[in-house]
Amino acid sequence: xxxxxxxxxxxxxxxxxxxxxxxxxxxxxxxxxxxxxxxxxxxxxxxxxxxxxxxxxxxxxxxxxxxxxxxxxxxxxxxxxxxxxxxxxxxxxxxxxxxxxxxxxxxxxxxxxxxxxxxxxxxxxxxxxxxxxxxxxxxxxxxxxxxxxxxxxxxxxxxxxxxxxxxxxxxxxxxxxxxxxxxxxxxxxxxxxxxxxxxxxxxxxxxxxxxxxxxxxxxxxxxxxxxxx
Amino acid sequence: xxxxxxxxxxxxxxxxxxxxxxxxxxxxxxxxxxxxxxxxxxxxxxxxxxxxxxxxxxxxxxxxxxxxxxxxxxxxxxxxxxxxxxxxxxxxxxxxxxxxxxxxxxxxxxxxxxxxxxxxxxxxxxxxxxxxxxxxxxxxxxxxxxxxxxxxxxxxxxxxxxxxxxxxxxxxxxxxxxxxxxxxxxxxxxxxxxxxxxxxxxxxxxxxxxxxxxxxxxxxxxxxxxxxx
Numbered sequence: 001x002x003x004x005x006x007x008x009x010x011x012x013x014x015x016x017x018x019x020x021x022x023x024x025x026x027x028x029x030x031x032x033x034x035x036x037x038x039x040x041x042x043x044x045x046x047x048x049x050x051x052x053x054x055x056x057x058x059x060x061x062x063x064x065x066x067x068x069x070x071x072x073x074x075x076x077x078x079x080x081x082x083x084x085x086x087x088x089x090x091x092x093x094x095x096x097x098x099x100x101x102x103x104x105x106x107x108x109x110x111x112x113x114x115x116x117x118x119x120x121x122x123x124x125x126x127x128x129x130x131x132x133x134x135x136x137x138x139x140x141x142x143x144x145x146x147x148x149x150x151x152x153x154x155x156x157x158x159x160x161x162x163x164x165x166x167x168x169x170x171x172x173x174x175x176x177x178x179x180x181x182x183x184x185x186x187x188x189x190x191x192x193x194x195x196x197x198x199x200x201x202x203x204x205x206x207x208x209x210x211x212x213x214x215x216x217x218x219x220x221x222x223x224x225x226x227x228x229x
Numbered sequence: 230x231x232x233x234x235x236x237x238x239x240x241x242x243x244x245x246x247x248x249x250x251x252x253x254x255x256x257x258x259x260x261x262x263x264x265x266x267x268x269x270x271x272x273x274x275x276x277x278x279x280x281x282x283x284x285x286x287x288x289x290x291x292x293x294x295x296x297x298x299x300x301x302x303x304x305x306x307x308x309x310x311x312x313x314x315x316x317x318x319x320x321x322x323x324x325x326x327x328x329x330x331x332x333x334x335x336x337x338x339x340x341x342x343x344x345x346x347x348x349x350x351x352x353x354x355x356x357x358x359x360x361x362x363x364x365x366x367x368x369x370x371x372x373x374x375x376x377x378x379x380x381x382x383x384x385x386x387x388x389x390x391x392x393x394x395x396x397x398x399x400x401x402x403x404x405x406x407x408x409x410x411x412x413x414x415x416x417x418x419x420x421x422x423x424x425x426x427x428x429x430x431x432x433x434x435x436x437x438x439x440x441x442x443x444x445x446x447x448x449x450x451x452x453x454x455x456x457x458x
Contacts, residue, residue, distance in 0.1 A: 123408050127406065129405075133402060147388050147391060165436045
């Protein structure tokens, strides 16, 4: 029941926030208008930022779930880690895709090799792809959970260091630093906050669905074992 | 101090045949030779209006490609050798802390890496008739970078030895985690070869040092989970 409410809420919020983005209610900041190209390209910002932050959140869940798994060896934490890693990888891929589309429109290139955040997002994406690779390479469930938990911890600790090293390497970013004037920006903030809520809920719902999926898989395996199929 | 004994056992077995060391050294040599064929030491291009020799631009990356790829050979054998004849079980039965096994392996791997690097750098200097501006500084960078590589590499080598694809998986999961090390080491090496000012590379050296400390401590903590069964 609770899940149904959550899913409905996610769907409604998604629709409302998409409507808000394209209805003309959401402003396009003047500075960006002056910056480059088609000013409407700013609208992708309302997707791009929440997706990126949701991906970080999903990876943080992997980290916490990995630690909890190693502490108590409870299978449910392994399932949580797997589910959020998969959702996180998809969100990270979407971040890269939406970022590239925006970059093409605003900066004229899909990929700016020396931008800090671009590279950090790419590293993050690669890290969790290899996390899924580790999972794929082990057959025994207990061992798979243990080894991937170790990698989940090690990988997440590398993220801030990657950010630091990429920043030293390039010393530049094209990403705007937010300077919000709260009085004039309130429509922007409302749309942004709504989008944040919608995407957090979406990530959360997807993780929950994936967890259910995995539990179902466990049950089927159990039944197969008992009935000797 | 029991980890010294484990390192000594590894090095003793290694120096009986010198299999690993020889293939690491020859591989690193081959990488440098291939680069010397590909780029020569006379070719030059214009970068921002200044005529620069190609080798000056590529030298740091070239060195670290040779180091990391040759090091990868050693790492992937570091634990898979123990799989034979149940050596890993014997090692686990030793009356030592699990983290001592890790430290011992780190020392033996690091010794092999350093031997390989000490022979590679002079060959590189010779083939490209290259002048290194700041030799002590370069040594510092190489030592810090190598330890970062070995700390994470040894842990992940122990992790992959239990998986189906073993040697195949190690580079795939190791490089994303290593990005901070490689990026900072390459930049710092470039500074040491070029201007030779240690203070120019302060940021990179900090990242390397922080990386080394964090991953040494974390690897000590999680290592036991990678080899338990």
